[in-house]
Amino acid sequence: MEEQRRGGSGNSGRAFRVLVLLALVLVSVNLRPAITTIAGVMNQVPGAFQLDPVLLPVLGTLPVLAFGVSGPIGPWLARRLGTGPAVALALLVLAAALIVRVLVPALLLPGTFLAGMAIMTASVLVPQIVKANHGSGWWTGLCTMGFGLGAALGAGLVQPLAEAFGGSLAWALAVWAVPALLGACLIQRSGRRPTAAGTPAGKAGSAAGAVSSPQQVAPLRKQRTAWAVTAFFGLQAMLYFAITSWLAVYLVSKGLSSADAAALLAWFSLAGLPASLLAPVLAGRPAILRIMAPGLGLAVALALLGVLAAPAGLQFVMVGILGIVQSAGFGLAMALVVIRSSGPQTAGKLSAMSQGLGFALASLGPLVAGLLHTWTGGWEVTFWALAAEAVILAGAGFLAIRGPVVNVEPVGLLPEPQRRNADDETRPAVVGL
Incomplete structure (x- = not known):
């Protein structure tokens, strides 16, 4: 009978984790359409609205600026309501x-x-839920693929x-509220059940394996790996x-129609889906x-x-390549938050820091790119500036994997496996997902 109870409990736990993963993927799918729907019809917005x-x-x-100022809201709400x-x-709200x-x-x-603030609030909690449920690289990959x-x-x-809505651009944009409501229904209970040895999701790492004298750790702002992850x-995100x-x-200026340009913008994201799935999995291999x-x-x-130099006829290929490497970078950025944190609470705080400050930096991207185009009357300077930024991104990636694991949870209060990861504060090795 005891074995049957244990087996039933294990099956229930696995079923719950599957539901959490499905909910996270649906949440992730909802965290970009508010931006890309507008981007795809930017030339039509002045007349329609x-x-x-x-x-x-x-x-x-505006959405990216909202990301930068609303990073702390997610962890604050999670402490009071639970992550789900x-x-x-x-x-x-979205x-x-x-x-x-x-x-x-x-x-x-x-x-x-406001939509940007809502997106950010949900986004910073995704790595925390992954970490609290001991999610693998496939969890992070599926979530980034959902984005x-x-x-x-x-x-x-x-x-x-x-x-389909009779030429109404307004309804074509508003209809995305429906999947957001579905995602809210599915995720709302995921933070209520224990996720680690009887520990609630919002308090994982505070009970299991606790000792009487926890070691104190440096604040997040004083940990260089946290800053490297944030920079990456x-x-x-700025790119x-x-x-x-x-x-x-830009594609319209190359001679493409508005419909073809919007289709290529969609292709930019579609081409990157496999890369966004596989990058976090591969990142688990040092x-x-x-x-x-x-x-x-x-x-x-x-x-x-390549996109700058290619003629209109080759943009399908070049935009696809750009989508692959850009999406892989986002998948790696999300994975680094999980990989380089010692526990769920650290993952949540590192997520808030990296996404909050990171998106504050990213808010300059659309503005600076647009201003450079306006001032120069062309796109060459804009693309070369973005390429230079990508080189700096390479340096940030190098530093993000070289420092010690980020930890803001007193080492003595971490569960034993996480405590082993956080004990050696000078160890530069990468912890797998």
């Missing part, structure tokens, strides 16, 4: 923002900012949805948002990670220059 064209760079920058309910609340910003034209800019899938669907379906996340905000506009972390930055730089 009576927006001054001068404000288009601001519209592209906190993510669910963020998705409900759904409301998606509807309000297009049905009330005067609220397009404020609604976009890419959502981005691709948002860009690729906006024009067909507008046609911010630089790759991503600059590209997604202006790629379609030998590969040592090459991947700096190598991806150099690959992005070359791909950007």
Whole structure:
């Protein structure tokens, strides 16, 4: 009877983890369409919503700026509600923002900012839920692939949805509130059940294996690996948002139609889906990670220059290559938050720091790219500047994998396996997912 109870408990735990993973993937799918739907029809926005064209760079920058200022909200809500309910609340706010910003034209800019805050609140908690559930590299990979899938669907379906709604661009953008509501329903209970040896998700690492005299650790802001991970996340995000905000506009300047440019923007995300899935898995292998972390930055730089140099007929190939290496960089950035943290609480705080400060940096991407294009009247300077940034990204990746594991949880309060990871504060080896 005891064995049967244990077997039943194990099956229940596995079923719960599968549900959590499915919920995380659905959440991830919802965290990009609010941005890429607008990016895919940027040239149509002024006419559809009576927006001054001068404000288009601001519209592209607002979501990322919201990411930068709302990083602490996620961990704060998780401490009070639990991670699952906190993510669910963020998705409900996202759904409301998606509807309000297009049905009330005067609220397009404020609604976009609110949508960005909701996205950030949910996004920073994804690595914490992965870490608390002992998720593997496949967990992180599926979540990052969900980000890419959502981005691709948002860009690729906006024009067909507008046609399906009788030419209404507003409804084509607002319809994305429906999957956000579905994601909220599925995720809202995932933070309520114990995830590690009877420890609640929000308090994992505070009970199992505890000792009476926990060792104190340095604050996150004083740990160099945390800053390297933050720099890597911010630089790759800056590149991503600059590209997604202006790629379609650039392609139109090369002679493509608006529909073809939007399709290529969707292709940019679709082409990267396998890379976003596999990058976190491969990152769990230290030998590969040592090459991947700096190598991806150099690959992005070359791909950007390829898009700049290629004629319109080759843009399908070059945009696809850029999508692959850019998505791999995002997958690695998410994986580093999990790999380089000692426990769930550390993962949550490192996620908030890397995404909060990282997206604050990334908010400059669409704005600077747009201003460089406006000032120079062309795209050469913009693409060369982005390529130079990608080289700096390579340096950040090199540093992110060389420092000690990030830890803000007193070592004595960590479960035994996590304590072994955090004990050696000078060890530069990479901890697998």
